[in-house]
């Protein structure tokens with residue numbers, strides 16, 4: 001599943017620094033046989049310690065985690081929706097992204113110029129959001145006359161027109177549709193056809209320095225500023241340095257800036273979640289592997305991620321929860337304790353499911 005987060009933000013806030021750290025990771029992740037990667041896409045592994053345990057239980061030769069991809073998008077400046085800076089070109093790129101990852105400068109370093117003269121996350125976020133909101137307003141204004149006209153003959157279109165007007169009022173109020181939908185003020189399903197940018201899921205990365213990373217009150221304040229969107233705090237420059245170090249030195253450097261895991265890993269998890277994705281696990285002598293599906297996917301859909309024939313030929317899924325398998329230590333023990341379940345085509349996948357599919361076409365997904 002190739003869903004991507006588009007990285008946006010003001011110029012000179014550390015997008016490239018973050019992105020370079022992300023793409024450096026791509027080299028590490030190069031053992032992905034099916035990952036055809038565009039040059040401007042950064043792949044980050046989704047850390048999952050459960051895979052190492054599965055590899056131990058099944059004596060797997062290798063471990064294949066899921067990945068999250070980020071696309072670098074040009075910096076946005078005030079007036080971008082009117083054609084300033086990269087202007088409308090960036091809008092097309094953002095439209096293609098499945099979620100928006102906004103990088104916000106929270107580090108203070110007088111040597112690094114801020115386009116608006118001072119470090120002020122709240123005002124920076126407002127600049128970016130305003131441009132996205134203005135672009136969405138343009139889209140709605142263009143679409144409304146047609147929606148209203150067609151709505152006179154078609155009840156479904158009339159509902160879309162009604163929702164578009166609601167969205168217009170929300171945007172004019174300076175709110176994003178993503179935030180409004182979270183509080184139940186607008187139904188995004190009825191707006192889907194308009195490809196609005198502020199309707200995409202948002203994630204905020206505060207590019208911080210040590211002072212911010214170790215200041216819980218400050219972080220809480222920034223978190224509240226962007227809620228209900230998720231916030232990730234990292235130091236993009238430190239992240240780049242981490243990639244050069246061995247585990248021990250890396251842990252030491254992280255601890256020095258008050259972090260307990262690399263920011264790129266935190267970002268990968270938050271990005272995955274923001275995209276509405278989850279994983280399920282398979283394991284065998286060849287590999288222990290995490291497969292990416294959407295939250296809410298059924299068992300046949302999940303099987304289809306391994307091979308489209310598995311979805312068509314789906315018969316059943318044999319599933320054991322990772323926690324049970326972990327505790328009991330082997331499939332045989334899990335079976336003996338009645339922990340291995342047979343699930344049918346309506347089963348909705350749960351995070352941590354360890355799965356073997358039975359299909360009518362081939363003998364399933366044991367790898």
Ligand SMILES: Nc1ncnc2c1ncn2[C@@H]1O[C@H](COP(=O)(O)OP(=O)(O)OP(=O)(O)O)[C@@H](O)[C@H]1O
Pocket residue numbers: 009010011012013014015016017018074075107109112207208209234235236237238
């Ligand atoms: N956490 C940080 N602490 C200190 N300096 C940083 C940090 N992150 C990035 N920088 C510095 O900020 C400057 C701008 O970073 P970068 O080029 O990544 O920004 P950008 O958002 O990609 O800018 P542009 O939109 O112009 O491409 C660089 O000199 C970089 O080293």
Ligand SMILES: [Mg+2]
Pocket residue numbers: 015016017
């Ligand atoms: Mg850059």
